Amino acid sequence: xxxxxxxxxxxxxxxxxxxxxxxxxxxxxxxxxxxxxxxxxxxxxxxxxxxxxxxxxxxxxxxxxxxxxxxxxxxxxxxxxxxxxxxxxxxxxxxxxxxxxxxxxxxxxxxxxxxxxxxxxxxxxxxxxxxxxxxxxxxxxxxxxxxxxxxxxxxxxxxxxxxxxxxxxxxxxxxxxxxxxxxxxxxxxxxxxxxxxxxxxxxxxxxxxxxxxxxxxxxxxxxxxxxxxxxxxxxxxxxxxxxxxxxxxxxxxxxxxxxxxxxxxxxxxxxxxxxxxxxxxxxxxxxxxx
Amino acid sequence: xxxxxxxxxxxxxxxxxxxxxxxxxxxxxxxxxxxxxxxxxxxxxxxxxxxxxxxxxxxxxxxxxxxxxxxxxxxxxxxxxxxxxxxxxxxxxxxxxxxxxxxxxxxxxxxxxxxxxxxxxxxxxxxxxxxxxxxxxxxxxxxxxxxxxxxxxxxxxxxxxxxxxxxxxxxxxxxxxxxxxxxxxxxxxxxxxxxxxxxxxxxxxxxxxxxxxxxxxxxxxxxxxxxxxxxxxxxxxxxxxxxxxxxxxxxxxxxxxxxxxxxxxxxxxxxxxxxxxxxxxxxxxxxxxxxxxxxxxxxxxxxxxxxxxxxxxxxxxxxxxxxxxxxxxxxxxxxxxxxxxxxxxxxxxxxxxxxxxxxxxxxxxxxxxxxxxxxxxxxxxxxxxxxxxxxxxxxxxxxxxxxxxxxxxxxxxxxxxxxxxxxxxxxxxxxxxxxx
Numbered sequence: 001x002x003x004x005x006x007x008x009x010x011x012x013x014x015x016x017x018x019x020x021x022x023x024x025x026x027x028x029x030x031x032x033x034x035x036x037x038x039x040x041x042x043x044x045x046x047x048x049x050x051x052x053x054x055x056x057x058x059x060x061x062x063x064x065x066x067x068x069x070x071x072x073x074x075x076x077x078x079x080x081x082x083x084x085x086x087x088x089x090x091x092x093x094x095x096x097x098x099x100x101x102x103x104x105x106x107x108x109x110x111x112x113x114x115x116x117x118x119x120x121x122x123x124x125x126x127x128x129x130x131x132x133x134x135x136x137x138x139x140x141x142x143x144x145x146x147x148x149x150x151x152x153x154x155x156x157x158x159x160x161x162x163x164x165x166x167x168x169x170x171x172x173x174x175x176x177x178x179x180x181x182x183x184x185x186x187x188x189x190x191x192x193x194x195x196x197x198x199x200x201x202x203x204x205x206x207x208x209x210x211x212x213x214x215x216x217x218x219x220x221x222x223x224x225x226x227x228x229x230x231x232x233x234x235x236x237x238x239x240x241x242x243x244x245x246x247x248x249x250x251x252x253x254x255x256x257x258x259x260x261x262x263x264x265x266x267x268x269x270x271x272x273x274x275x276x277x278x279x280x281x282x283x284x285x286x287x288x289x290x
Numbered sequence: 291x292x293x294x295x296x297x298x299x300x301x302x303x304x305x306x307x308x309x310x311x312x313x314x315x316x317x318x319x320x321x322x323x324x325x326x327x328x329x330x331x332x333x334x335x336x337x338x339x340x341x342x343x344x345x346x347x348x349x350x351x352x353x354x355x356x357x358x359x360x361x362x363x364x365x366x367x368x369x370x371x372x373x374x375x376x377x378x379x380x381x382x383x384x385x386x387x388x389x390x391x392x393x394x395x396x397x398x399x400x401x402x403x404x405x406x407x408x409x410x411x412x413x414x415x416x417x418x419x420x421x422x423x424x425x426x427x428x429x430x431x432x433x434x435x436x437x438x439x440x441x442x443x444x445x446x447x448x449x450x451x452x453x454x455x456x457x458x459x460x461x462x463x464x465x466x467x468x469x470x471x472x473x474x475x476x477x478x479x480x481x482x483x484x485x486x487x488x489x490x491x492x493x494x495x496x497x498x499x500x501x502x503x504x505x506x507x508x509x510x511x512x513x514x515x516x517x518x519x520x521x522x523x524x525x526x527x528x529x530x531x532x533x534x535x536x537x538x539x540x541x542x543x544x545x546x547x548x549x550x551x552x553x554x555x556x557x558x559x560x561x562x563x564x565x566x567x568x569x570x571x572x573x574x575x576x577x578x579x580x581x582x583x584x585x586x587x588x589x590x591x592x593x594x595x596x597x598x599x600x601x602x603x604x605x606x607x608x609x610x611x612x613x614x615x616x617x618x619x620x621x622x623x624x625x626x627x628x629x630x631x632x633x634x635x636x637x638x639x640x641x642x643x644x645x646x647x648x649x650x651x652x653x654x655x656x657x658x659x660x661x662x663x664x665x666x667x668x669x670x671x672x673x674x675x676x677x678x679x680x681x682x683x684x685x686x687x688x689x690x691x692x693x694x695x696x697x698x699x700x701x702x703x704x705x706x707x708x709x710x711x712x713x714x715x716x717x718x719x720x721x722x723x724x725x726x
Contacts, residue, residue, distance in 0.1 A: 122708060123708060128715055131718070133625065
């Protein structure tokens with residue numbers, strides 16, 4: 001019967017430890033935010049930062065803390081409508097369709113249209129090349145072609161073709177990582193309805209641009225005069241479209257003498273646009289979760 | 291390098307000082323000079339002349355109210371033909387004043403030696419001379435000479451190491467302008483009330499050491515110190531350690547440990563201004579490299595284009611593949627020989643295909659040579675890994691900001707990794723990370 005004492009001691013210690021832990025949990029435990037956990041589960045978990053927060057966890061926490069619902073629940077562009085709907089139903093807010101976006105390239109300077117000013121031998125990244133004078137392109141704002149954007153794209157939507165980054169619209173989810181990686185800020189994230197894109201960001205005067213690039217914007221302002229909606233303006237020697245005003249009439253593209261305003265083809269079937277999912281009524285239970 | 295040695299680690303580079311014995315030749319005034327308004331660290335100057343103005347040698351053509359700045363003077367006499375924004379040597383867009391020369395080199399009337407009798411008038415004269423750190427950093431000298439704790443400074447060190455291969459402009463200055471150098475140092479010691487003056491010269495410049503030692507024989511406060519002929523003896527922190535044995539703590543300036551370092555050419559240019567009133571308008575430049583027909587030391591007006599310097603040396607003898615402004619270790623490659631000589635230009639090097647080829651980079655073999663070579667005692671191999679992981683915290687922990695980009699790590703790396711460049715990018719990353 002000598003084993004009874006050690007068993008008793010160990011059991012005693014176990015019970016004591018259990019009691020201490022229970023008490024400690026009661027008084028010192030970190031309260032788990034159930035909403036945050038639920039939202040996090042609903043998010044895709046790509047940690048791309050498209051929502052503007054530092055990863056999915058941060059977005060979920062912020063949403064859960066935001067009792068006034070100031071921060072929108074539809075900021076996750078990679079997740080699209082389905083994720084936005086799930087998140088809104090968890091939070092008990094009205095569903096708004098996720099604003100689908102995609103990236104556009106504001107340079108058309110491939111190797112047959114413009115040249116490199118130097119034979120750059122340093123680190124083969126855009127960022128490193130940009131430190132060296134103004135980059136290897138003859139045009140200061142040209143695509144450097146080392147593919148910093150390709151390296152950050154999680155969705156394989158960008159490739160370098162003839163020294164120019166080309167974005168595959170179908171694969172792009174509009175997370176905006178490439179836009180942050182480009183040292184020349186050539187990539188812009190635009191609403192999905194966008195069809196007209198100015199493929200130039202040159203800050204050189206028209207005369208200089210003509211000498212170094214066969215397609216670059218020469219700031220002739222023909223587009224500005226043509227536009228009926230006051231949506232396109234020449235700023236810093238290149239045309240810039242205001243996408244809040246642009247109606248996709250494509251008149252500017254037709255007038256452009258250098259054909260630097262590109263037009264995406266119309267969606268094949270306009271009627272096949274994403275049907276808005278029915279708004280789910282948040283249940284009383286979910287709505288009351290803090 | 292043994293850990294018991296009191297010297298800092300360094301590399302033995304081939305010296306290639308072929309132009310050491312060729313006396314400086316004065317270059318004829320070119321037809322046009324292009325004077326950049328951003329020739330110093332700090333706010334660029336505003337042009338003080340307009341298109342069509344006639345200017346004379348020594349006339350102020352650019353100045354600014356900003357604290358960290360130095361005025362810019364015309365190096366020629368002639369007519370201002372254009373003031374345009376263009377890419378300057380410092381890699382930024384700024385105004386460049388183009389002057390069509392009349393070849394007469396008329397000196398500005400009333401150019402007289404400044405009145406210098408105490409510290410304040412001396413510092414004022416330093417600023418008026420347009421002097422910046424001529425060794426390469428281009429930091430305005432009048433700020434460097436006037437730190438907050440000037441009374442604690444007890445050593446003034448003149449950098450005559452010229453540790454970069456090929457360059458011999460400083461050596462020629464020491465040989466040709468030794469009187470100006472010694473008098474300049476005496477004036478600096480007198481007006482700034484510094485007890486001790488040190489001229490540090492590498493042992494491969496024995497004639498200069500002997501000449502200067504003979505000249506300062508009767509001046510006990512000036513000492514000519516012989517340094518080992520290894521790279522990078524001329525780095526500020528390295529030079530202070532090798533001459534005085536003092537270490538600069540991280541984030542401190544040389545003045546905080548009682549030392550001011552200045553370049554040979556800076557002291558000579560300053561003394562020239564004090565004696566004659568002629569500001570900094572010309573620069574001694576070594577033109578060398580295996581693609582140059584006759585390498586030379588040239589005194590060129592500031593604003594001269596690089597291609598004219600090379601033409602003065604007989605042009606290219608082989609097809610140039612790489613042009614470097616400065617020394618081969620720390621200088622910056624230029625992609626256009628239309629760029630101009632600035633205040634801080636000390637050399638123009640042109641290399642052919644064979645010398646300019648960049649070896650293929652392979653993987654790090656963890657040999658640790660870069661770590662043993664770093665004069666700042668950093669760990670370039672780990673810094674490179676931290677940079678690849680974009681780990682700002684780790685970069686800061688490894689003191690990336692201490693890197694002076696001397697290039698020793700890249701030089702010794704058997705895998706030919708561009709470690710020095712990675713450090714530069716790492717520093718940049720830390721700066722950007724700190725902003726957020």
